[in-house]
Amino acid sequence: MARPRAAETRKRTRIQQEKEDRILDAALDVFSAHGFRGSTIDQIAKAAGMSKPNLLYYFRTKEAIHRLLIGRLLDTWLDPLREMNAGGDPLSEICSYIRRKLEMARDYPREGRLFTNEILRGAPHIQEEMSDLKSLVDEKAKIMRGWMKDGRLARCDPHHLIFSIWATTQHYADFDVQVRAILGPARSGEGRFEDAARYLEKLFLDGLKP
Amino acid sequence: MARPRAAETRKRTRIQQEKEDRILDAALDVFSAHGFRGSTIDQIAKAAGMSKPNLLYYFRTKEAIHRLLIGRLLDTWLDPLREMNAGGDPLSEICSYIRRKLEMARDYPREGRLFTNEILRGAPHIQEEMSDLKSLVDEKAKIMRGWMKDGRLARCDPHHLIFSIWATTQHYADFDVQVRAILGPARSGEGRFEDAARYLEKLFLDGLKP
DNA sequence: TGTAATCTTTACCAATTGATCAAAATTTTC
DNA sequence: GAAAATTTTGATCAATTGGTAAAGATTACA
Known part of the structure; x- marks a missing residue:
């Protein structure tokens, strides 16, 4: 060389x-x-x-x-979703998924913003990974539909359900400055993630109860 | 000159x-x-x-x-929130807010992404507007707290409630490529916004029912 | 229609930036 | 401790990019 x-x-x-x-x-x-x-x-x-x-x-x-x-990012970004398994209780599976995603937004905000940047640009560097992503999401959506059929989860569009979890949790990484500006200095400590967790848990639990 | x-x-x-x-x-x-x-x-x-x-x-x-x-963007971006008034029925006020925000994500995705870009960078050009934003949100949060006190809306953190509406609706503009990749070509028509509206309406209605 | 105002183009500049090269300095290995 | 391998530096390049200058083309208006 x-x-x-x-x-x-x-x-x-x-x-x-x-x-x-x-x-x-x-x-x-x-x-x-x-x-x-x-x-x-x-x-x-x-x-x-x-x-x-x-x-x-x-x-x-x-x-x-x-x-x-x-590359590194995608490897770990989807782990929480992978962990969601058909055997568990639907609502608690979803709740722990939310909690894990929120923890990622709190602990790895840079990674989150890097990902959002990439998607905002049209995901030019992760075209193939996108189809892997689709498979994974489709698989989990199927599990959810199973839960709905069994009456253990409210009937709704599982894909949009997943989107809403992504959106609400990722928001705390991507829109951090806005969140801080609105909550004000007093409530912008790390406690805001606990408030968010409490709120989201309530929203999704009551919103998805069968 | x-x-x-x-x-x-x-x-x-x-x-x-x-x-x-x-x-x-x-x-x-x-x-x-x-x-x-x-x-x-x-x-x-x-x-x-x-x-x-x-x-x-x-x-x-x-x-x-x-x-x-x-500048233009901020002028109109918050209109839907401004329209939310204390006199209306809480749940339908929130529902129409969601619908309006979703319409904006559908009809003005470029503006949405421009805004997200700005926030992602730390909102360098809209520092003052951020404090106006805080006033507006605080005002609406107060209205919501009133609704909760009257037992017409589930008790929850109104700031995080607003965040969750922003996040779930804006998602369809910012993460459009991801949404399309996951829904697949068959479901990526304009109909995805109606599916999203239906899902979100259900989630927030049941999640926020008193 | 002629003239003043407005608009467009061609050529250009200086700063930034991604990247290279070869030599100097340092670290590792025997 | 010397030779070999690795790391660091300083000088430099070519391309890109934000922006300018001035002359030429077009439009509006009396």
Whole structure:
């Protein structure tokens, strides 16, 4: 190889491990705040505490960083939905799904915004993942329809039910500044997530009771 | 004025009227799809069917276009909430609010995405409007609390109730590609908004019944 | 119809930005 | 401790992009 780059050679060194992690964390900060095109390599490099050429030694292109982040994200983003199983009690399955999604919005807001950014742009980098997503959602929708048939869940469109859970929970990551502006400083502590959880649980429980 | 620019002189001509409208429409297309920094003047000019310098004859800067769009947007975006009045029946007031917001997501998805873009970036251009927003929401929250006290609406946190309506309706504009991908081509017609309306109405009605 | 105002185009500039290269500095390995 | 491998830096490039200048084309109006 003419000009060796990190990770193109034998195995990852200690420095590679460290620096790559720092870069990805910095990039998550910057991408989630400014979007892909709104972010510059310089910004990311600065946030990671290194020079631009140095960063480019670890990742060939800006897109390579973005791709890796998006890929990682999708891997874990759907875990809560996967965990919903037909065997459990419908309403408590849905409640814990809501709780888990809300926890993700609280604990990983950057990832959430990165995802929303990508979707807002028309999901250009995750076309195939979209069809995997459809399969998963269809599968879970089928389970829900089973619950409805058994009279254990209110009859409704399961796809839109899932959308509404995504929307209400993701809102607390994507619209964070708006939520804080409206709740005011006094209620903008971490407690707002507990208030949200309480409210959403009530809404969906009573709204979906058979 | 050394180099006169459109609208800096006496009154708007026919051509100014036409071209400015075309530019704003094109800019809404481009900004809502790519975000502010992701959009170029060239792109907007091309979409508006004119050259870049020609466009810049009508708007001094890219930011001027964006500012105008954002300003216009906020003017109308909150109208549905303003219309919610204490005199009506609580549940039907909330239902028509949901319906109106859903109609906006259907009829003005570009505006919706423009707004989400702005909030995602931390709302840098609409700081003051945010406090106006807070006043409006607080006022409506007060009305809702009155309804709850009278036993005409289920007790819950009215701020989070409003958030949940925003989130579930806006979702159909912002996450449109995802919604379409999951519903599949057969159910991605305009009918999806009616399905959504039916579902949301049921959810909120049963979820908020006293 | 002629003239003043408005509009459009061509050519251009300076700053930013993604990316490269080769050499210097550092770390790892034997 | 020296050689080899890896990491860092500084200089630089080409493309993109926001914006300007000035001359030419068109339109409105008396």
